[in-house]
Amino acid sequence: MSDLVSPSKQLPVTTESRAAWLREAGGLSAAFADGLVAHARCIARRVAQWQCGHVSSVAARAVLSESATEHATGAGVAETRDAAAICERLVAALAGPLTPAKSAWLEQAARKKAEWAALRDARAGGPRCFDAVWRREVLTQPQAIAIAERFCREIGARKFFDAGDVQANGFQVIRDDSPGETYTESGASYMGFAVSALLSQAIARQGCYGIAFTGDGSFMMNPQILIDGIEHGVHGTILLLDNRRMAAISSLQEAQFDTDYRTNDSVAVDYVAMAGAVAGVIALSAGDTERGLRDALAKAHAHPGLSLIHVPVYYGADPAGGMGAYGRWNVGPWSDGVQDAYTKTRI
Ligand SMILES: Cc1ncc(C[n+]2csc(CCOP(=O)(O)OP(=O)(O)O)c2C)c(N)n1
Ligand SMILES: [Mg+2]
Structure with missing residues (x-):
């Protein structure tokens, strides 16, 4: 069993399925983030990266965005001010004592980052x-x-x-x-x-x-x-x-x-x-x-x-040829797998 556990859902991921999970979920942050701060997303999602055929933020329970799109789902909070000012306030709100949950999350993120750096060096220098x-x-x-x-x-x-x-x-x-x-x-x-x-x-x-x-x-x-x-x-x-x-x-x-x-x-x-x-x-x-x-x-x-x-x-097909892609989009006709994952996201 791997040590990769979602802090929000305590969702264990086996080592065998980790690569598939990360690939399908759109990377570590998109897989496990509880919240999403989306800037200018309403405009962007109409096209390639954030269109409705793209699945991301599968674990997000709340979204703070300037767009009204997410608010219809009940998961969003309207925030129409300058993004930099919003980020400053969020960072201030996150400051505070280092709770055990926070330390665990930080340690996990640091471990993933080290794994990532090793992968990057292996692929770029292979x-x-x-x-x-x-x-x-x-x-x-x-x-x-x-x-x-x-x-x-x-x-x-x-x-x-x-x-x-x-x-x-x-x-x-x-x-x-x-x-x-x-x-x-x-x-x-x-x-x-x-x-x-x-x-x-x-x-x-x-x-x-x-x-x-x-x-x-x-x-x-x-x-x-x-x-x-x-x-x-x-x-x-x-x-x-x-x-x-x-x-x-x-x-x-x-x-x-x-x-x-x-x-x-x-x-x-x-x-x-x-x-x-x-x-x-x-x-x-x-x-x-x-x-x-x-x-x-x-x-x-x-x-x-x-x-x-x-x-x-x-x-x-050699995985050494690239860094891997973690998004999921419909390409050509809608794919059942992508649609299924999309309907399960809250946002
Ligand atoms: C104007 C436009 N049309 C279509 C797409 C969808 N699209 C994204 S990447 C891509 C192919 C890119 O090919 P290439 O530039 O050779 O890069 P490679 O993936 O081979 O590295 C397409 C068609 C897009 N992003 N922009
Ligand atoms: Mg090409």
Whole structure:
């Protein structure tokens, strides 16, 4: 029997079922949190991350939100003031003596965090994986992201994350020291966000060199960045993690229907040639090694304008290839499993 116990429900979880439980419930906090503070959730839930086909906060008994949506369920408390002020008041309310229940919860959270750090290091620093489409050993997304995020920290670059596995792995791999180092669009997860965000640095009063972490699917939603970036004088890099498919959707299809369906194709695209065709863009191939990616990152940064680095990355069944995804969404037709879990949540 594992030591993972919900403080609210005293719900024991066996070691064997822990991975499945965490995956299905949406991560430790979403699985066991008694309460949820939701900011701008009403707008966001209409689209990808919080839509009604997404299950989260399964144990939450109360929700504090600015939205009226949850109040209809009787679980919510209306709070329409500034989110920062609300958070300050909540933190003040939580202060107080360290009760045994609180200590147990804190210890459990610290243990999970240590487990998490070990997993992160193992996945980000593990061996490369053999990929069936690339037909050779290539870097995994966690490895490529870890290498690039280390580079960003060394030179003080901003990071912008696109949708898909790139985003799911990115959130889990990055190690920021302060707010403002990483941006993503986590409400709707619009594919193509990262490169658009990169462009913003050209028009910002104090723009900063940045790297847009994007997938092959997301990049093709907004390839006009190659022209806009030159026109507006961006100093930034597009880091294209190419797994030859929309992997985030493939994995959901696999999880819900035991097969993937039309989330990849057989058409090879030479993204280095494509980007290099635009005057002013420097296009580089990272190859399949840490050394190759580091060299490309350094060259791209040294170029005063827009650059693109192409990195072939792994997709496949080996769990070492990713950090795991913990959300549950309906993908395509509604899945009975997701619907069943959704109707059991209070919010
Ligand atoms: C505009 C838009 N359409 C559809 C989606 C749903 N969606 C989320 S991730 C994804 C695929 C992303 O593929 P890619 O950029 O190659 O990333 P990967 O998952 O392969 O790392 C899709 C279709 C979305 N988030 N945004
Ligand atoms: Mg992809």
